[in-house]
Amino acid sequence: MRRAEIFFLLIAMLMSAAALAAGQVAPAKTTAKAAPVDSLMQKAQSLLQAGKYAEAFTLLEPREFERSGDVAFDYLLGISAVSSGKPDRATIALERVEALYPEYGDVRMYLGMAYYQTGDTARAKQAFAALLAQSKLAPQSKANADQYLAAIQQQEAVKQQEAEKAKQxxxxxxxxxxxxxxxxxxxxxxxxxxxxxxxxxxxxxxxxxxxxxxxxxxxxxxxxxxxxxxxxxxxxxxxxxxxxxxxxxxxxxxxxxxxxxxxxxxxxxxxxxxxxxxxxxxxxxxxxxxxxxxxxxxxxxxxxxxxxxxxxxxxxxxxxxxxxxxxxxxxxxxxxxxxxxxxxxxxxxxxxxxxxxxxxxxxxxxxxxxxxxxxxxxxxxxxxxxxxxxxxxxxxxxxxxxxxxxxxxxxxxxxxxxxxxxxxxxxxxxxxxxxxxxxxxxxxxxxxxxxxxxxxxxxxxxxxxxxxxxxxxxx
CATH class of the missing domain: 2.40.160.40 (monomeric porin ompg)
Structure with missing residues (x-):
């Protein structure tokens, strides 16, 4: 894995730990009508708070078929997937959340991270830009989005230089x-x-x-x-x-x-x-x-x-x-x-x-x-x-x-x-x-x-x- 990928995976893990340590699955003001938090969700959230992202994903993934569409479930599943290096699985869950409630928690942040990890920088830029356009945004989320966008811009500049060099x-x-x-x-x-x-x-x-x-x-x-x-x-x-x-x-x-x-x-x-x-x-x-x-x-x-x-x-x-x-x-x-x-x-x-x-x-x-x-x-x-x-x-x-x-x-x-x-x-x-x-x-x-x-x-x-x-x- 490249250094940049490791660095931003660590950011995803730290963000997950910080948000969940505060007991926040999503901001208090949201129009999403999530199902009540049950024992499965409580255990998953505890694992995420402890930094056990792979264990949380292993716990939630078998229940995806029956609980997909449950916003809180999909959100935690997406966080656990992107934080444990499974961006392909994360995008599926987080896209379901964004389709229903675009400003649910930091869904666009985690979705942008998942796109970035898969190498889809175009969609990652769209997700981060949409996040920055939200009316209410936590300073840390803005800083992280700016950091990702700067990294993407640098990668695009390097690719452009390589493309020009390849024609010389x-x-x-x-x-x-x-x-x-x-x-x-x-x-x-x-x-x-x-x-x-x-x-x-x-x-x-x-x-x-x-x-x-x-x-x-x-x-x-x-x-x-x-x-x-x-x-x-x-x-x-x-x-x-x-x-x-x-x-x-x-x-x-x-x-x-x-x-x-x-x-x-x-x-x-x-x-x-x-x-x-x-x-x-x-x-x-x-x-x-x-x-x-x-x-x-x-x-x-x-x-x-x-x-x-x-x-x-x-x-x-x-x-x-x-x-x-x-x-x-x-x-x-x-x-x-x-x-x-x-x-x-x-x-x-x-x-x-x-x-x-x-x-x-x-x-x-x-x-x-x-x-x-x-x-x-x-x-x-x-x-x-x-x-x-x-x-x-x-x-x-x-x-x-x-x-x-x-x-x-x-x-x-x-x-x-x-x-x-x-x-x-x-x-x-x-x-x-x-x-x-x-x-x-x-x-x-x-x-x-x-x-x-x-x-x-x-x-x-x-x-x-x-x-x-x-x-x-x-x-």
Whole structure:
């Protein structure tokens, strides 16, 4: 309960005690014809005078059906309810009193308190204003009404400020700096397609810098906004400069929230740059795309998301032109947060990407294909991810991830002369520890192992990476 709610609940209790200690259920001058005070009413009034509001409510509440409409009964029932933190029940009883006798006792005062406790400040203001307009009003009642109205005015001012702030544009972002080791920088093939070793590749240390900044302009509230985002990932190898690489992504779109559900659409541009070690070639690529996501809050601890993306990967090097595709990706993911110590998290995701080649190519030399028949790089890739996280101390988490991604070629002999439709499977394992030494700061230690199984020469490889990074978030 908020401090203001506690404070005004205490006022209600003190008012009840003060009025009842004086033996006043209502002012002497009233036109209400209340039923004579009986043993039930006497006991209830005694409990209220003793400050036992919950006991008084428990005593009166079972008799409400048979005695509703009895002004004195409804008045005491309303006082006991509002003073024991049951404002919804108080409004029902006190509204019956006000409907018959608007100036009965301090009915408008208690009714205003009940409305205030339920958060209905508009009706609370009306009740207090009507109370202040009464011809005869005790000084203490006026002071209490003024105090409530001042509190409501302050709350409305704060809400107005928050509403105006929610419409102001703002930035969020992060900067991540780290170092690490890569056991197979060039992802050199681990076999030549026949099970024989082909290359051990090169290994080395690297430094990396990742940065992200997003500009948001709220439209209706903080959860509904347009955005422009820029993200840059850079890696520099200490002894193998030709393998230095960077990826820049720019996105623009719209995010909107409906309760616990969130929806987002965006258009993006992705550029990847790497010289590589092949003479007169490079590993550069670019990709334009559009995507839509929907995230549903199934409960406080369960979330389900659906997404769709259309993208156009394009490869700059002449030798790679045939690999250009148009790609459609469908995906879904689910996350559950266990409401126990450590807040364990499980996350699973499933995606399918369908690539349609933009160019036809000749089959691999030596394949049993009739001369003149063309093939292409059409393919389908299915990916499954399982992720878990456990917060073993408030400032640190352990994380684990396992991913399998299976590529199925759709056109014969595009990559192999012996396998018509070869299949690849990449398996990725990740283990990490995240430590938060201060607000908005994270130190991340991570191991990642990759292995791509393939019968196609040049496609099978494996590598291990170790890294340590420091991340600063800006909000």
């Amino acid at each position: 544009a703002f930035f969020v972002g992060n900067l991540d700096l780290g170092v690490g080791y890569d056991s197979n920088i060039t992802t050199a093939a681990s076999n030549n397609g026949s099970g024989q070793p082909a290359s051990t590749g090169i290994s080395g240390n690297f430094a990396q810098m990742n940065g992200n900044v997003e500009f948001r302009k709220p439209v209706f509230n903080a959860g509904t906004y347009g955005f422009v985002m820029a993200d840059s990932t850079n890696r520099a190898y200490f002894a193998h400069g030709k393998m230095n690489a960077y990826t820049n992504v720019v996105k623009a779109g719209m995010n909107w929230a409906q309760g616990v559900h969130t929806y987002r659409v965006d258009a993006s541009r992705r550029d990847y740059r790497q010289q590589g070690v092949v003479q007169d070639s490079n590993n550069n690529s670019a990709q334009n795309g559009v995507s839509a996501d929907a995230r549903f809050g199934l409960s406080t601890n369960d979330f389900l998301a659906l997404n769709i993306q259309y993208s156009m990967p394009r490869f700059a090097a002449v030798a790679s032109v045939p690999q250009d595709t148009n790609q459609i990706t469908l995906g879904t993911n689910y996350m559950h947060i266990f409401p126990v110590a450590g807040s364990p998290v499980i996350y699973v995701a499933l995606t399918q990407a369908r690539d349609k080649a933009m160019h036809e190519i000749d089959p691999i030399a030596g394949s049993p294909v009739t001369a003149g028949i063309k093939t292409n790089y059409n393919r389908t890739t299915n990916t499954f991810i399982a992720y878990s996280q456990y917060t073993f101390v408030p400032s640190a988490d352990v994380t684990a991830m396992w991913m399998t991604s299976r590529r199925n070629d759709s056109s014969a002999y595009a990559r192999s002369a012996t396998e018509a439709l070869p299949k690849d499977e990449m398996i990725v394992t990740m283990l990490g520890v995240n430590w938060r030494p201060a607000t908005n700061w994270t130190v991340k230690t991570q191991y990642m192992g990759l292995k791509n199984n393939s019968v196609v020469a040049g496609y099978a490889f494996k590598k291990n990476e170790f890294s340590v990074s420091v991340k600063r978030e800006f909000k």
